[in-house]
Amino acid sequence: MPQSSPTIPKFPALPAVAMRALPLAPLSISMTAYARRVAKSHPGLFRRLGVHDHARFVLDPTDLPFVICLEPNGGTPRVQVMRGPGEGAARIAGPLAALLGLVHGAFDGDALFFSRDLVIEGDTAAALALRNAVDDAELDLSQEIAAMSGPLAAPIKRLIGFAERRTGVSLTRPEEVGAW
């Protein structure tokens, strides 16, 4: 059996169970606000989606009891956090840490896919477009969230902070060490 590459931390089961009681509506609203913020600061991300910029994506952190449905909606994104499998053109499933690592450019999507840490279902082209667009955007969740203020930021900050502490995955874009 091939080794998992790189080692992806799993979200611990106990807190994941506790999260089942988490109210999802505020999280959906907050994440929509967050996604719109990203849309504003990274318009290129949505341009890169090309013909897939109205597709509905299901992001499924397999170690958490909910899925995140993302609709880029041509640059005015909507996010819905829900229990159950969710419905969309493409589904990208994997441990939360893998999904976050992809966003930060800490992991390579193909490598995660080859090792089956990441599963893609449905419209593979849409999923690829999203992955490539996100990879180019060089997002830094911590920075984006720190810049958010008001009550909408609180639920995300709590979730991300929690994830960071429990999984040990850095949610800040790793510095590129280069031969400068």
Place this chain on the structure above:
Amino acid sequence: MQLTVGPNQFFWDTERWAALYDELATAPVDRVVLGELVCSKRLPFFQDRIPQAISTLAEAGKTVVLTSLALVTLKRERKLTAALPEMGVEVEVNDLTTLAYLPEGTPFSVGPLVNVYNESTLAWLAGRGATRICLPPELPLASVRILAAAGADLGVAIEVWGHGRVPLAISGRCYHARMHGRTKDNCQFACEDDPDGLDVRTMDDQPFLAMNGVQTLSDSYVSCVHQTQALADAGVAALRLSPQSTGFAKICGLYRQLLVGTGDATSVAAAICGMDENTRLSDGFLTGARGVDWSGTA
């Protein structure tokens, strides 16, 4: 339109090889391209018979053309390529290496394995002496129309893949040898048992490809019966028929009937399929969404 017989793509024993060209002498075809296209290791088995085949066909009034190899890498293969123009017949270039050995101004033809996708490439080859070009089989009808018109302006006859398992890829690696656990250099001619290539099936046991040494072909036999009129209207000069181990002369006859109007597309397709129940046809490269598609009902 004319009918051209392409080079035999498979490895046949010498007698079967020679018998094909004896048979073609009386078949209703205009041009015959012969020689080794796929693998230089096969050539010694029938090389000595080539002059006889050339003269038999020429005496029968056919235009005879000698093909180059499809992929030239080894020193021995470059020498073979250099010797082609010395055979005294027209050369069909299936690898651009051949151009380096054709004396400037020598007329030549271009086979389907050279990438001629557009007018500029066609014009450049015409400038070098190309008088006939068989287009790459994956080209859609829309491109064929444009290139046939460009060819007419430049005095280059345009040919289109008309019938046969279509070459999809060529490699440095021999898949027949690999399958038998051998390397290419020690292949022991593993491909000789499959006179029409070895069927390759998917994991659902669906017929898909055919293995032929270093070459990979389609499982389906490409047939342009349903596009023949459109090709003629576009000004295409000839259809290329690719030899197969059984009933090939009959197939040549069927396409001739189609061209002269004594047979229609549906009945010709049915007759071809009727010769072997395992024959599947396709014409998707010309008019379908993908190469494997077939516009007929059978």
Place this chain on the structure above:
Amino acid sequence: MVMEIVCPAGTPAALRAAVKAGAHTIYCGFADETNARNFPGLNFDRTEMREGIAFAHFHGAKVLVAINTFPRAGDEAIWHRAVGDAESCGADAVILADIGLLDHAARSHPGLRRHVSVQAAAANADMINLYAVEFGIRRVVLPRVLSVPEIAAINAETEVETEVFVFGGLCVMAEGRCSLSSYATGQSPNMNGACSPAEHVEYNDQAGVLSARLGGFTIHRAAPGESAPYPTLCKGCFSAGDKSGHLFEDPVSLNAEHLIPQLQKAGVTALKIEGRQRSRSYVAQVVRNFRAAVDAADAGLPMPEGMMAQLSEGQSSTAGAYRKTWR
């Protein structure tokens, strides 16, 4: 002389990552059918190209623009525009495959350096020298069908620089001469810049068994825990006669890291890394590794141990045709 590392960038972010990781040269393409990695969400618009090239030049790196599909009859202007725009964006060279386009570039952009793409399958010195005489090409990317001694023999017979693939996805067929994808999906590397395209891929997970179909043909099944290659036709699973398995090639990727000293001795100018479809994280890791390797080779030091297996398809690698037994 240190061998040149030529590395891929599918996005401006990957280009910057590659430059920072020490790449000497980056290759990339416009976001359309003019390049052979025309994948969703990838490649550069004109502004991104201009800015990317400026960034690379500022840091002393070069940028090559791949315009290496075969122009469609009736629409050649799209490809001609790409060559003109590459020049005006400041590209150090264009990588071309089509004879007609090479001819156009030689006539209309004589000052723009021309490289012959691997898609042209120029596999011997005769053909390479023909391209040099006819189109003034300065470098050829050699097809992945040659052994190291054959590459050395080519270099002995030509003045044209040679560039060879050392890492990444591996075509087992002669590039630019393969219609497998076109046959199964209608999308062709030569015409559309896409091989086994994602929109024709279907994955189906049944109780942990992951089936992959391309254009409706099932070409791979991975048992639970088995690694899952992307369903590229030439690396699919098939049956023929009484055999079944990866009849053309295993889902491996090329890693010729250990052959760098031999390739240098064979007269190779540049080492190319495949993977414009891979992430900036992949690009940075691979570039760092290969930069260290060529620097070591130049200093006569042993090759550093590779750490790149995890980035490889199927997580195993091959030296490909560079070793003759591969054939």
